[in-house]
Amino acid sequence: SLINTVERRNTFEQYSSSSQCRWSLEQSNDQTWQEQIIFIVYSILGVLERQSYFLSLIAMLAWSITFHSLLTLVYLLLACLLWILSDSRKWCLRMSPFFTIYGGILLILQYISGFRISFNQLNFAYDRRTMEQIGIRIDDxxxxxxxxxxxxxxxxxxxxxxxxYINEKRLANTEVNEARRNSIPNDSYPRRLGQWLINLLTKYWICVSCGMLLLVSIQNTVVIYRIIYMVFYLFFIISFQISFGFWRKTAATFYLIILIYSMLVLIGIYIYQFEKVHVFLSEKFSIQLFASIGLEVVPSDVLALKLLTPSTFLVVNIMQLYYFHSGWMNLISMSRVVKHMNEVLVN
Structure with missing residues (x-):
């Protein structure tokens, strides 16, 4: 299942004796400082390339909330779908030709709409407001x-x-990939820096996640979807205080439910901003009902700020679940807890 896959996912290397030592800024003397800087820059670019799938998912999310339209809704739905898959990296790489070509089409449409022409000269079948919500904005x-x-x-x-994706398809040979993976020494400056940063974030990122959960639940007006966030927060804190074993077993499931719920909230707020959807639902139900839930029409100039908080919260919890959860569970394993308690009793 997806929960077991998340539990088994070991994104980081196991904590070796060398990684537990304090990270040092000392470097070997076999390279000049110019060569070391170039080496560090290339190493950082290599890491960014290997993690580009995650950056692409964030870019899809940012694109959709920055330019609200039906055309960019595709990116929002695709990013949420890829994030909840058990192997999001593999599927993101496979889908990369599609969303790259689609982004090129949107870029061409933006370029064409930037010509020095007026909206009335194009003779669209719909009015300006409708075309803007579709994704074609003509600023005269x-x-x-x-x-x-x-x-x-x-x-x-x-x-x-x-x-x-193209490089991995080309370098499908295991020996070539293994040679590339081992091209950076284990005691190199970039690897030690990366391991130190990963260890630091693994320890404290859960605090950022809990803080964001509390911030979302108490932000602005109290509405139903924020009350549910508060229920999640209280459940997380109380279960930790009552039973550590139960809290540890349900942590991955809790974060997965939080992710799915946050995606539904974000998509709901996003879709409700379309005029046709808003008018249709207003005819069926009262506006006060949607306002109590947390759905309201926001002016287009502040819509991106409105969607920024739930989007940031979604990214923070995705990083906790898929990047830091495994390392955090290793840090708070029962054997470590028992060992620490024994040391305290002895002292």
Whole structure:
């Protein structure tokens, strides 16, 4: 199942004796400082390329909330779908040709809509508001430099993921991949820096996750979906205080439920902003009902800020579940707890 897959996923290397030592800034003397800087830069770029799938998913999310439309809703749904799959990296790489080409199409549409023409000259079948919600925004004789720059920046991560996918298809030979993986010495500066940073984030990222959960639950007006967030937070804290074993066994399931719920909240708020959806639901139910749930129409100029908090919370918890949960469970394993208690009793 997905829960067992998350539990078994060992994103980080096991804590060896060398990783438990204090990280040092000392470097070997067989390279000049210029060569070491170049080596560090190439190592960082290599890490970014290997993790480009995660950056691409964040770019999809950022693209969709920055430019709210039906066309960018595809990116939001695709990012959420890939995140909840058991092997999101594999599926993201496989889907990289699709969302890269799709991003290119959106970029071309943005370029064409930036021509020095007015909306009335194009003779669309729909009015300006409808076309903007579809994803075609015509600013009469206004430059489109900033939207093009942002979309090009997002698309850069798609190209990195596509490049990684092509390279892995080309280097399918296990021996070649093993040689590339071992090309960086275990005691090298970038590896020690990365291991130190991973160990630090593994210990304390859960505090960021819990803090974000509390922040989302008490932010602004109290509505139903924020009350549910508060219930999640209280359950997490109380279960930890009552039974450590139960809390440890249900931690992965808890975070998975939080992720699915956060995705539903984000998608619900996103879709409710479309005028056709809002009008249709208002005819069936009262506006006060949707307001009590937490669904309300937000002006387009502040919509990105409205969606920023749930999007950030989603990314933080995804990192906790898929990147730091395994290492955190190793840190708080029962054997470690018993050993620590015995040391305390002896002292």
């Amino acid at each position: 004789f206004q430059p489109a430099f900033i939207p093009l720059l942002l979309k090009s920046f997002y698309k850069m991560f798609f190209w990195l993921t596509l490049r990684q």
